[in-house]
Amino acid sequence: MSSESKRVLEAAGVQPTRIRLALAEYLFDGVNKHVTVQQAFDILRGKRLQPSLASLYNTLNEFCRAGLIRKVSLDGGAAWFDTNMAPHYHLYHEDEGRLEDIDTDALKITGRPQLPKGATVRTIDVIIRVASR
Amino acid sequence: MSSESKRVLEAAGVQPTRIRLALAEYLFDGVNKHVTVQQAFDILRGKRLQPSLASLYNTLNEFCRAGLIRKVSLDGGAAWFDTNMAPHYHLYHEDEGRLEDIDTDALKITGRPQLPKGATVRTIDVIIRVASR
DNA sequence: ATTAATGCAAAATCTTTGCACTTTC
DNA sequence: GAAAGTGCAAAGATTTTGCATTAAT
Numbered sequence: 001m002s003s004e005s006k007r008v009l010e011a012a013g014v015q016p017t018r019i020r021l022a023l024a025e026y027l028f029d030g031v032n033k034h035v036t037v038q039q040a041f042d043i044l045r046g047k048r049l050q051p052s053l054a055s056l057y058n059t060l061n062e063f064c065r066a067g068l069i070r071k072v073s074l075d076g077g078a079a080w081f082d083t084n085m086a087p088h089y090h091l092y093h094e095d096e097g098r099l100e101d102i103d104t105d106a107l108k109i110t111g112r113p114q115l116p117k118g119a120t121v122r123t124i125d126v127i128i129r130v131a132s133r
Numbered sequence: 134m135s136s137e138s139k140r141v142l143e144a145a146g147v148q149p150t151r152i153r154l155a156l157a158e159y160l161f162d163g164v165n166k167h168v169t170v171q172q173a174f175d176i177l178r179g180k181r182l183q184p185s186l187a188s189l190y191n192t193l194n195e196f197c198r199a200g201l202i203r204k205v206s207l208d209g210g211a212a213w214f215d216t217n218m219a220p221h222y223h224l225y226h227e228d229e230g231r232l233e234d235i236d237t238d239a240l241k242i243t244g245r246p247q248l249p250k251g252a253t254v255r256t257i258d259v260i261i262r263v264a265s266r
Numbered sequence: 267a268t269t270a271a272t273g274c275a276a277a278a279t280c281t282t283t284g285c286a287c288t289t290t291c
Numbered sequence: 292g293a294a295a296g297t298g299c300a301a302a303g304a305t306t307t308t309g310c311a312t313t314a315a316t
Binding site: 073074075076079089091093094102105106107108109110111112113114115116118119120121122123124125126127128129130131132 | 206207208212222224226227235238239240241242243244245246247248249251252253254256257258259260261262263264265266
């Protein structure tokens with residue numbers, strides 16, 4: 001629903017332009033997703049829009065800044081953008097190059113390392129790498 | 134001690150050439166380190182050797198394959214190579230771009246997520262990102 | 267009309283690769 | 292001498308940037 005996506009973007013302080021709306025509509029349809037820039041590009045090109053790759057980089061980074069999605073980097077390949085903003089961890093299937101969410105109640109992290117003075121924890125990234133061999 | 138580095142490489146099935154020996158001598162001096170390819174390059178250039186960047190990529194990747202070091206990727210920037218092969222986690226200082234080890238007894242991970250049939254856990258990467266603001 | 271987003275091409279960054287040359291065994 | 296490592300340059304892949312054009316308020 002277009003008006004719904006519009007509200008999401010406006011609430012996050014992001015100007016709802018056509019590309020952003022189309023991307024938001026795909027990303028925020030209720031099912032959490034992991035997409036690369038290239039995948040987002042392909043998806044939008046499948047619709048009426050013909051955005052440039054650079055715009056997808058801009059848009060996805062902008063969504064990150066706005067707190068709508070989060071970036072997951074692994075292995076120096078293309079970055080993933082994750083729509084799940086709730087605390088959670090990741091399962092990475094090295095064979096398939098597929099990323100999957102792990103709920104925080106499937107994994108418990110306890111204990112806090114000694115932090116430098118004044119430092120605060122931004123995020124805790126946990127990636128469990130699995131393979132079938 | 135050169136003969137010591139030589140033994141380390143040979144034990145890992147890596148041919149002890151000049152560049153590899155010089156790098157091993159720096160990396161395996163008893164103090165665990167995190168280095169980027171560029172840093173390793175700069176260090177060896179500070180010595181008598183004038184290796185190419187490509188050789189450092191080759192050498193560090195080879196050390197990884199041999200199980201002497203491990204690669205840590207974050208944020209799509211240059212990869213880090215970590216000499217600490219014991220199970221441990223990482224603290225990343227976003228301000229300084231500095232990586233620090235966290236001992237496994239400073240942080241406990243309990244519970245195992247449901248894995249696909251036949252899949253085995255390769256590694257568990259944990260990165261705690263901290264900032265001073 | 268102002269301000270911001272987009273498209274395009276170029277460039278920046280990190281990494282790998284092919285091939286000639288050199289070292290190691 | 293055979294096998295493997297290294298240097299160099301080129302190319303690949305991902306991401307960012309500058310600037311003209313277009314869209315949004």
